[in-house]
Amino acid sequence: MSEKKKAGIIGSGIAGLAMAVRLAAKGYEVTVFEASDRVGGKLHEFWDGPYRFDFGPSLFTMPHLVEELFELQKVPLDSNFEYHSLPIICKYFWDDGTQTTTFADLQKTIETLAKDLSESPDKLEEHFSQSKKKYDLVGKTFLEHSLHRWKTWLTGSVANALLHLPQLDVFKTMHQANVKRFANSKTVQLFDRYATYNGSNPYKAPGLLNIIPHFEYGYGAHLPKKGMYQITQSIHHYALNLGVKFELNSKVTAIDRLHSSKIKGLTLESGSSYDFDVVVSNMDAYYTYNELLKDREKAAKLLKQERSSSALIFYWGIDRSFPQFDLHNILFSKDYEREFDHIGKGELYDDPTVYIHITSKYLPEDAPEGHENWFTMINAPYNNGQQDWEEMIKVAREKIIQKISNQIGFDLTKYIQTETIVDPRTIENKTLSYTGSLYGTSSNDQWAAFARHPNQSPQYSNLYFIGGSVHPGGGIPLCLLSAKIVDDLITQE
Numbered sequence: 001m002s003e004k005k006k007a008g009i010i011g012s013g014i015a016g017l018a019m020a021v022r023l024a025a026k027g028y029e030v031t032v033f034e035a036s037d038r039v040g041g042k043l044h045e046f047w048d049g050p051y052r053f054d055f056g057p058s059l060f061t062m063p064h065l066v067e068e069l070f071e072l073q074k075v076p077l078d079s080n081f082e083y084h085s086l087p088i089i090c091k092y093f094w095d096d097g098t099q100t101t102t103f104a105d106l107q108k109t110i111e112t113l114a115k116d117l118s119e120s121p122d123k124l125e126e127h128f129s130q131s132k133k134k135y136d137l138v139g140k141t142f143l144e145h146s147l148h149r150w151k152t153w154l155t156g157s158v159a160n161a162l163l164h165l166p167q168l169d170v171f172k173t174m175h176q177a178n179v180k181r182f183a184n185s186k187t188v189q190l191f192d193r194y195a196t197y198n199g200s201n202p203y204k205a206p207g208l209l210n211i212i213p214h215f216e217y218g219y220g221a222h223l224p225k226k227g228m229y230q231i232t233q234s235i236h237h238y239a240l241n242l243g244v245k246f247e248l249n250s251k252v253t254a255i256d257r258l259h260s261s262k263i264k265g266l267t268l269e270s271g272s273s274y275d276f277d278v279v280v281s282n283m284d285a286y287y288t289y290n291e292l293l294k295d296r297e298k299a300a301k302l303l304k305q306e307r308s309s310s311a312l313i314f315y316w317g318i319d320r321s322f323p324q325f326d327l328h329n330i331l332f333s334k335d336y337e338r339e340f341d342h343i344g345k346g347e348l349y350d351d352p353t354v355y356i357h358i359t360s361k362y363l364p365e366d367a368p369e370g371h372e373n374w375f376t377m378i379n380a381p382y383n384n385g386q387q388d389w390e391e392m393i394k395v396a397r398e399k400i401i402q403k404i405s406n407q408i409g410f411d412l413t414k415y416i417q418t419e420t421i422v423d424p425r426t427i428e429n430k431t432l433s434y435t436g437s438l439y440g441t442s443s444n445d446q447w448a449a450f451a452r453h454p455n456q457s458p459q460y461s462n463l464y465f466i467g468g469s470v471h472p473g474g475g476i477p478l479c480l481l482s483a484k485i486v487d488d489l490i491t492q493e
């Protein structure tokens with residue numbers, strides 16, 4: 001009987017968990033090494049008194065990418081993975097009293113935006129259909145395949161995409177494309193915001209990123225029935241059922257070479273070493289090169305790509321409920337361009353766009369009756385090591401409370417019962433993400449997609465890369481796709 005092949009995975013983020021399931025389903029003996037004492041990376045939860053909070057992601061699209069993991073086994077195991085599909089996608093508020101709402105029902109969204117923002121329904125229709133068209137033209141080819149294989153480039157779909165290059169808005173920024181289409185600057189702002197879904201700046205990112213609304217309106221927005229953490233929790237349980245071993249509190253400190261083009265295995269901080277046929281890194285690609293391979297030259301090269309933005313989050317237990325808010329709420333800044341200018345300079349803007357995410361609207365057990373759990377977030381620059389975060393957080397907290405209080409019509413302060421604060425330094429330390437970037441590298445220039453690190457090492461044939469810092473990029477769906485691409489690459493090998 002031939003012995004099972006062995007795979008070692010560094011990190012148990014969403015991509016590491018998906019990879020573990022995929023390799024176990026392929027018949028590999030899989031071990032996942034996780035530096036912290038829990039699985040999930042940025043996708044974990046915590047309680048603050050009677051309030052439950054998801055630490056990181058709040059928006060869940062493309063659930064089929066999770067569901068397909070549960071179908072990899074011929075006899076699918078009971079996944080327990082259930083979610084609400086949201087009828088309301090997001091509520092938007094401006095300081096001048098303008099409000100609007102977007103819905104899963106695209107026609108209703110178009111009618112509502114047209115009415116609330118005096119926008120042309122035809123232009124809105126055109127925007128959503130262009131978003132879908134962009135996805136159909138390039139999404140499948142470029143997001144689901146390695147860009148570093150000739151096979152990808154030789155498919156008919158690439159030729160088709162190249163023929164439609166002008167419609168892809170590659171040479172315009174997102175903002176330029178949106179300004180050209182919409183009459184109202186508020187509609188422009190609403191659609192520019194999609195750049196932040198991968199930590200980019202709409203005034204720099206290519207118009208191709210107008211593909212992102214299709215993720216939300218084409219595939220819907222969802223909330224797992226036990227919160228976002230249920231995504232990683234259910235994949236973790238599934239992996240355990242498939243026989244995957246998880247070594248927690250096990251920081252990998254070296255990737256060991258067999259020879260100049262093959263990896264032998266991994267060494268942990270404890271000094272223990274393990275041999276593997278295949279090694280997959282789900283840790284930040286910069287750290288993988290700098291710390292584990294000690295390849296400072298390659299690590300420095302990776303730093304030439306701009307990092308994505310980070311976040312400042314106030315997790316507030318609120319002693320009151322607010323019927324005007326839904327699960328996802330945005331309170332826009334007056335001057336979006338200045339806000340991004342500040343983030344680009346490593347600063348926080350004094351009128352930031354505030355995102356309030358309240359899972360207790362759908363999951364009543366997340367807060368006591370009559371109370372709410374507010375995940376209140378603003379986009380923040382990544383940690384460049386020079387900022388005075390304590391001072392910046394103090395000022396931002398006041399401005400955010402002021403902005404929300406103006407919107408609700410009274411002082412929010414006395415309703416804040418519990419508070420936990422997370423800033424880019426915490427994100428960096430807790431999830432070992434270089435500079436605390438939420439999504440690895442940004443898409444702030446049109447070549448960013450091609451500059452992201454590939455999913456297979458150009459040097460070591462049995463070393464692979466997955467997760468937010470490599471192709472196809474950050475965010476839950478793309479991280480899941482990175483594991484799918486590596487699954488295909490290993491099959492081809």
Ligand SMILES: Cc1cc2nc3c(=O)[nH]c(=O)nc-3n(C[C@H](O)[C@H](O)[C@H](O)COP(=O)(O)OP(=O)(O)OC[C@H]3O[C@@H](n4cnc5c(N)ncnc54)[C@H](O)[C@@H]3O)c2cc1C
Binds near residue numbers: 035474479
């Ligand atoms: C505040 C916030 C909000 C976000 N909002 C959204 C959202 O709404 N929607 C969305 O889709 N995405 C969102 N994201 C982005 C999303 O969370 C990430 O893109 C995704 O979770 C990254 O997953 P990953 O697989 O790259 O691994 P990560 O989650 O980065 O996990 C990597 C894991 O590797 C471990 N590790 C690192 N180095 C080592 C080592 N040497 N040895 C052992 N283990 C190691 C770490 O401890 C960690 O557990 C958000 C992120 C944050 C922080």
